[in-house]
Amino acid sequence: MTSVVARAKCLVIKVGSSLVTDRGHGLDHVALARWAAQIAELKRKGCQVLLVSSGAVAEGMQRLGWRKRPHQLHALQAAAAVGQMGLVQAYETCFRDHGLHAAQILLTHEDLADRRRYLNARSTLRTLLELDVIPVINENDTVATDEIKFGDNDTLGALVTNLVEADVLVILTDQPGLFTADPRQDPHATLVREARAGDPNLVQMAGGVGSHIGSGGMITKVRAAARAARSGAHTVIASGHESRVLLRMLDGEMIGTQLLADTPTLAARKQWLADHLQVRGRLVLDAGATRALVHDGKSLLPIGVTDLGGEFERGDVVSCIDPQGREIARGLVNYSASETRRILRAPSAEIERRLGYIEEPELIHRDNLVLL
DSSP: OOOGGGGOSEEEEEEOHHHHBSTTSSBOHHHHHHHHHHHHHHHHTTOEEEEEEOOHHHHHHHHHTOSSOOOSHHHHHHHHHHHHHHHHHHHHHHHHTTTOEEEEEEEOHHHHHSHHHHHHHHHHHHHHHHTTEEEEEEEOTTTOOGGGOOOSHHHHHHHHHHHHTOSEEEEEESSSSOBSSOTTTOTTOOBOOEEETTOHHHHHHOOOOOOSSSOOOHHHHHHHHHHHHTTTOEEEEEETTSTTHHHHHHTTOOOSEEEEOSSOHHHHHHHHHHHSSOEEEEEEEOHHHHHHHHTTOOOBOGGGEEEEESOOOTTOEEEEEOTTSOEEEEEEOSSOHHHHHHHTTOOGGGHHHHHSSOSOSOSBOGGGEEEO
16 A cells, blocks of 8 residues: 555645644754654655644643643633744744745634635635745634634644645644554554545544643544545544654655545535535626636636626635526636626736736636536
């Protein structure tokens, strides 16, 4: 078997608290430098990388002189706010040694539940990747409440994977991977090398809880893998204590547990677009735009739209209608109905002049469009 990381173009890497802290006593700067060096090498070999990193609470605890992780939400928020300063500064310093920049991205569940904020977060992350910047992502603990928390960075990693349609989610922990049972209690437990993400048997296998520094456990990783698979992404759960673990997986070495998605990334997204979202409006296309979509696999530009119907907002799903009145496609639209009326039949170079700003040059990007 070959590691799925070897074929990946875009990776979301999640590192747990035990891998970036000195046994909970603040950040382990030597460990951070090792992660930065591996990620820099991944970048040099053509991979896009997003990093979901724990460690803010542990760093805040160390700075505040706390020995035990607090249970009260406001105390955790305070520790995270203090620790986030050191975490981002440390990563920026480490990546700068390799000629790279880091960017801090703080998210809450609300950011990904609201369609407009979801698209804004997606656009920001994609732009950072295009600029060769490493997004360092964490939960926005300072403002999150129980109702809008992800709960753990495994879940956050999966949602970021969905957000940017990454190929693989790599969850690095202090365990070798997923075992058939808890190896601390069952001497016959064996490492699961490969399985299907979402297999209900995996939940039965997963057990144990996190350390007093981190949160979650193996079960959150199994559930994160199932969530990542919804957008077609595979998941690898592996020990971050393995030497050069990321680079060895990139070279094809099987390390840890691979949980495979059934559906390829693009196919999963197109299925989601076709079946699971309510259509809010329609765009009538001319013959040239119809040909560009159906035969050439192009994005839909405003110049190719002759009319529209319905009142839709940015990020809503709209139908694309050919000149004969047939629905040929549907997709996520980048402009509201009122904005679309103002840029109808206009070349993309005219969008900013007509609106005073530009969100995207396309009305619907081909990655957000499915032919019917």
